[in-house]
Amino acid sequence: MALRIYTKTGDDGTTSLIGGTKVPKSHFRIEAYGTVDELNSYVSLCRDLLNDADSQHLLAEVQDRLFTIGSSLACDADKEPGMALPDLVDDDVRLLEKEIDRMTEALPEMKHFILPGGAVAVSQLHILRCICRRAERCCVRMQYEGIHVNELVVKYLNRLSDYFFVLARYTGQQLNVKENSWRPRLR
Numbered sequence: 001m002a003l004r005i006y007t008k009t010g011d012d013g014t015t016s017l018i019g020g021t022k023v024p025k026s027h028f029r030i031e032a033y034g035t036v037d038e039l040n041s042y043v044s045l046c047r048d049l050l051n052d053a054d055s056q057h058l059l060a061e062v063q064d065r066l067f068t069i070g071s072s073l074a075c076d077a078d079k080e081p082g083m084a085l086p087d088l089v090d091d092d093v094r095l096l097e098k099e100i101d102r103m104t105e106a107l108p109e110m111k112h113f114i115l116p117g118g119a120v121a122v123s124q125l126h127i128l129r130c131i132c133r134r135a136e137r138c139c140v141r142m143q144y145e146g147i148h149v150n151e152l153v154v155k156y157l158n159r160l161s162d163y164f165f166v167l168a169r170y171t172g173q174q175l176n177v178k179e180n181s182w183r184p185r186l187r
Contacts, residue, residue, distance in 0.1 A: 019076035028147055032138035033073035039131045040066040046128050049121040052174060055167060058099055062160065065092055069153050073139070077148035088152050096159045103170040111181075114169070118177035125168035132161040 009015075014022045017029060040063055047059040068086040116126035136157040139149045172179060 017076040018071065018074050019078075021076040021078075028138070028142045028145060029073055032135065032142055032149075033070045035131070035135040035138050036066055036070045036073060039128070039135050040070070042124075042128050042131055046121070046124050049124055050171060052171070055171070058095075061095070062163075065156065069156065072150055072153055088150065088156055090152070093152070093156055093159050096156075096163045100159075100163050100166045103166045107166070107169050107173060110169075113182040115180040115182050116168070117180060118172055119175045121175065122168050122172045122177060125164055125171060129161050129164035129168065132157060132164055136161065 010025065013025055015025050015030060016022050023029065043059050043063050043066065047056050047063075050056055050059070065088060068088050071086065072088065117123050136154060139154050139157060142149045143154070169179065
């Protein structure tokens with residue numbers, strides 16, 4: 001018999017962290033790893049929209065790192081998880097920086113803010129960037145509330161949103177989409 005997906009243990013509005021601690025589903029940790037899960041799901045949509053094999057490959061790597069981040073956020077920092085968990089490492093951040101630099105070299109200098117849009121893939125990548133920033137804010141909020149978050153998680157999410165921004169520009173260039181500069185209306 002297949003394992004049931006429903007357990008009914010969360011029907012009271014609580015869930016368990018890795019380590020067994022019960023918390024309300026509105027807990028900062030749940031919000032943070034839920035947002036990272038949303039981000040991961042949206043990465044898959046963007047990956048499906050892109051034709052560039054290098055970008056698709058890196059997005060698959062990003063999805064793996066997001067699962068790593070989710071498992072880190074789902075742990076009660078005061079308890080041993082009882083299982084080996086994957087680690088995020090500095091090289092994960094450096095990989096994003098290397099890719100940002102590679103794509104930036106191929107792009108024209110940015111002299112104005114850019115309005116999202118021009119092609120579906122570009123627009124979706126900008127939405128992805130916004131979800132990533134929200135995930136980062138969730139983690140920073142946890143830190144300010146005194147809830148342990150691995151500092152590398154915040155650093156990775158910060159760099160990841162930069163990567164998504166540059167990937168949106170790079171994808172637009174590959175699709176021959178003209179960037180729309182924001183020109184503020186002044187009175």
